[in-house]
Amino acid sequence: MNTKTSSAPSSRTKVRRIAELANYEKESLYGIIDEAYFCHIAFSDGENTHCIPTACWRIENYLYIHGSNGGRLTKKLLTGAQTSIGITHIDGLVLARSAFSHTMNYRSAVIYGVFEEVKGNSEKMHALDSFMEKIAAGRKNEARPGNEKELAATSVLRISLEEAATKISNTHPSDKEEDIDLPVWAGVLPLKIRRETPLPYENKNIPTPEYVKNWANA
Amino acid sequence: MNTKTSSAPSSRTKVRRIAELANYEKESLYGIIDEAYFCHIAFSDGENTHCIPTACWRIENYLYIHGSNGGRLTKKLLTGAQTSIGITHIDGLVLARSAFSHTMNYRSAVIYGVFEEVKGNSEKMHALDSFMEKIAAGRKNEARPGNEKELAATSVLRISLEEAATKISNTHPSDKEEDIDLPVWAGVLPLKIRRETPLPYENKNIPTPEYVKNWANA
Known part of the structure; x- marks a missing residue:
């Protein structure tokens, strides 16, 4: 697998706007996906274009999603609709000395392609186990596993x-030469997704798992 | 303005999946937008469907975005493309006793429509001032304002x-009756976007504004 792609893999993934921020390396992509619990999926159903959020996770070079068989999103995606997927993390507001030089710090990924169905019970279970592993490492061995009907x-x-x-x-902040000495505060206001204190629910004599004890980083 | 719409405003905004979680009231929508600094915009350019992140803010009953005149996104949107916009906040991972009852807490908005251009310098400045006000209340009176060229x-x-x-x-967590007594820890692992300590940049004798002093809530 080529993990060092330094050019756009296709015309539609070529970043045009502020192109020097573009990155086509797999490490960046994987990092952005692995930190995300959801993505937005854009697709057309022939009549309308939609932008629908759904949970996601990664195994090797694939992004996975899941849903009820009856769900509109999964049904539409399985018709072979071309999709585009957006995942964005915001890291801060960048306050420059001039209004128009304000910007944001972020990491975003845009993926293009067509979804395929994961078939076979063991393949599906493997994929869903990976999702559980992302949510809480080790929990797949504790929670009651899905049965055939589920x-x-x-x-x-x-x-x-x-x-x-x-x-x-x-x-x-990056200001124009003539703005640098203006008496205006400049800097970054950082934003970060934090893990807050877990909220146990009706646990009678059940020991707290390590992944719960270690969850909060606030 | 009707702020209490209890039914879907159109067929394509009707939530099908877990419909009891759907909410068509303006207060919910405004709250989700006002907490967000960016959205994902889905649109088709006739050839491909795209899902592009961009900064956003709200004034009354409109969502605003901005961009360079030369930017692909704004140019495409101004061709009258039907768009769908997704904004999602994740609030926590919900760990149930059975694997298939795991879920997430979230607040999401999906908007449908067509963008229009805000014309006229005073209208544009008013909109951009509102964006600055969202980022840092009062800063529009400090930063060097945009000039005509900008x-x-x-x-x-x-x-x-x-x-x-x-x-x-x-x-x-909500488990099936037969799973409730399983010896598996249940609860919520909360997630929250936090404001971290500001990072000043080359401020010589410039007093720290109140909105910077009050930024961090960690």
Whole structure:
């Protein structure tokens, strides 16, 4: 697998706007996906274009989603609709001395392609186990596993990460020469997704798992 | 303005999946937008469907975005492309006793419509001032304002919030009757966007503004 793609894998993944922030390396893409619990999926149903959020996770070079068999999103995606998937993390507001030089720090990924169905019970279970592992390492050995009926009612879909681009902005304020000495505070107001104190629910004599004890980082 | 719409404003905003979580009230929609610094915009350019992140803010019943005149996104949106916009906040991972009852807490909004251009320098400045006010209240009176050249190089677009739906999940674990007594820890692992300590950049004798002093809530 080529993990050092320095050019856009296709015309539609070529970043045009502030192109020097573009990055086509797999490490950046994987990092952005692995930190995300959800993505937004854009697709057309022939009549309308939609932008629908759904949970996601990654195994190797594929992004996975799941849903009820009866769900509109998974049904539409399985018709072979071309999709585009957006995942964005915001890291801060960049306050420059001039209004128009304000910007944001962020990491975003856009993926293009077509979803395929993950078939076969063991393949589906493997994929769903990976999702559980992402949510809480080790929990797949504790929670009651899905039975055949639950598995049959669930669709698992995946899309290749071959055609994707990331854009990363991690900067301090950058003002024009003539604005640098203006008496205006400049700096970054950082934002970060934090894990807050777990909220146990009706646990009678059940020891707290390590992944719960270690959850909060606030 | 009707702020209490209890039914879907259109067929395409009607939430099908777990419909009891759907909410068509303006207060929910406004709250989700006002907490967000960016959105994902889905649109088709006739050839491909795209899902592009961009900064956003709200004034009354419109969502605003801005961009360079030369930018692909704003140019495409101004061709009258039907768009769908997704904004999602994740609030926690909900760990149930059975694997298939795991879920997430979130607040999401999906908006449908067509963008229009905000024309006229005073209208554009008013919109951009509102964006600055969202980022840092009062800063529009401190930062060097945009000049005519900067303003002319910037497109401001807005889309009506009339056709939108929100979906909000704020729940504790919910297991099937037969799973409730399983010896598996249940609860919520909360996630929250936190404001971290500001990072000043080359401020010589410039007093720290109140909105910077009050930024961090960690």
